[in-house]
Amino acid sequence: MANKEKLPWDLEEEILSRVPPTSLVRFKTVCKRWNSLFDNNAFINNHKMTFQFILTTRSKIYSVSVNPKVEVRELTLNTPGLKPQIPISLVDTSGFLLCGMGEGAVVWNPWLRQTRCIKPEVNQPSLDFIGIGYDNNKRVEEIVYKTLSVYMKGSSHTWKIHDFASDAWKDQEFNKEEYSRSITLGIKNRFIVDLTSVVSVNGTLYWVAYNDDKTHDTDLFSFYVLSFNFSSEEFLKFCDLPSGKNHARDALVLSVFRKDRFSLLKQCHETKKIKIWVTKNKIDNQYGGDVKWMSFMEVSIPNMSNLVQTTFYYQPSYFIDDKRLVICSCDETGRAWIYVVGENKLINKVHLDSVADPWPLHFTYFPNLVLIPGGQREEAELQVQFSYDLFLFWFSSTIFSLIFFRFWFNL
Template sequence: MVSTVSEPNNPFLPGDVIVNILKRLPVKSLMRFQCVCKDWKNLIKSSSFIQDHLHHSSHQNPSLFLRWHNSIRMQFGLLDGDCDKEVLEVENAPLTNLFFARIVGSSNGLLCVEASENDTYPFPLLLWNPVIREVRKVRRRTIIDFELDDLLGFGFSQVDNDYKIVRIKVPEYQFVANPMEVYSLNSGSWKVIEFDNLEGVAIRSHRNVTVNGVMFWIGGKQGLDDDYSLILSFDLSKEVWTVIPMPDLNYYDKIRLIEYENRLVVLAGFFGEEKSYLIHLWVVEEDRCSSGERWIWTKIFTSSPFPPKLDPVTIWRNEIVFCPFYQSDYGVSTPILYTLNLITNEFKRFPIRSSQNDRINMKIFSYVESLVSFDNINIEDVAS
């Protein structure tokens, strides 16, 4: 609770009202407001307020994080809820002249980024809060040698109150090999995880998503290159694997695993009648019913027809977001963002505006602004 003082003829605001107002403000404003008084500074830096602000931002003001090339280097930007506004370019990126940058994952305002200013491998791993401009390097002195094709994932385990990076060795043919490694931000170290229940299982995509402390990959049976019948899940707290069957997705393509309303959702494209293209959303629940089935899939959405060239990447504010398309006018290439509303089934398109005209290979990720700081985490700061 923030203490308040009432003076004659001066307005009075109770502490809980101040908290309720401040938690609705953007992080950039809150960083400035720490200078108002000592009480406000202590409040904004407190763990309880950081969690309240994060909860509000996650539900009321999610953002999109963008990564793109220009003619000189890679850059980053944020797109908030007002699609008419231009991209807010991120200042003070962790490396100034990036040769390579790949966003491994996003959780609670923290990004895990594989980034480098040269072509020397292994590329450094960074944990970065772009809004409050904090960054930490992750030690890569691990037991297992890093390889270029290793799978990486990043997520938060609420049970452990810990952010974790998962690294999986993927030999030829994309089957999952033993062992794997998990990095804990709390301990600042890697540890090897042994498992024996994924024999004959292959991972089909480097894309993954973390939902409620569980990391998910699209998988299939080893040796069947066109088999996408499985989902591989790794519980970040229990550190165990589970194999989940996919819904019946015969004749589907562009299969994606996405978080929606705090649940795992399978998004799958489908060619319908008269060359129309549809998207279906499936949600899974674990329930052993009388038939013996453990995993129950339910289709929760079917889109109206849309152009098959669009590639869905995430869900943002009840809208499916597609990878930007580029429109050229008078020699200037402008990214066009397409969205599909899950409630109204309405398509929208708008240009992504920024001060940069030469934006190439733009990638989009779900993101939420937060005050989460490495000072608020029990972390051992280690150099690469």
């Protein structure tokens, strides 16, 4: 029997980019080539259902995609056993969304429509959920995800760690003097850190922080990266930032670059000039003193808006796409905007007019095909969807093959 002609790989990729993510998880077992493809950032970014930002308002949750054009869709957080509701807080760490629900939390992968509830202990006070990480001890073969949260206990704060595998809670107390939207940490030194801007790399959590020195007579502070390691269960100063001293009103945002590095955005609140740095090497969870920063981009755009507004002091969200900088931020009236910057100029500016409420919380999201350990999905629906997607892939492959070979033989 003659060998059957195979579908060209680029057409195969194009078809798979149209298959819903819930079925791509199952398709990973079809062959090694598909499995490698689904772990490729370029494939995820080019998928027809991908998105790069998530915004939450008092009444709705939205996803925002920017490739090839800006598109806003509504998201629904459906958790078995819980009525649909808007989270009180929402952070993106370790590829999952951690949704604070007042009592307990929900871990959510919106791309796979998968959730897991984290229930508080009996008589547990309301928790502020901070982020998700895992023990990065190389002797541990299996990743065990954990959450970090905090609550008031008298005049101090108690940090709580929840283990996904055992569903157990562990307390860790620090002496504190102050807690608001920013929190004070430490015993000998006092650190101020915005817990809403957390970054996760290889299971460790990172924030931009600065020393709260009462002797300061100016508004300039030396910022650095503070880390929480789930292996040692301690907070440490990880590394200095390349931006020098910064004003409290400057935009200063740490983000993930190429999965395993840092990027840092700074916008001076006076000049509006934007500068981006990236780390030269991969981030090592233990040796932050070896971090080397490189200048990546400088942008000076006339009439550029302040990315941090005085009303709420929300920091902007951003990501780097090749040589483009894509930013989500609110203007002075609370309206959300997407800015696309490149080659020292503003390429595009889009108002997200379908986001109804002003001053939405927003952050960068990186879609992934990682299943939440112990997570729940609507299995019956997914089985039907999987069968439909398999049929769709076969049908599309046949049509593309007929078109391709007809075109080829007509040459």
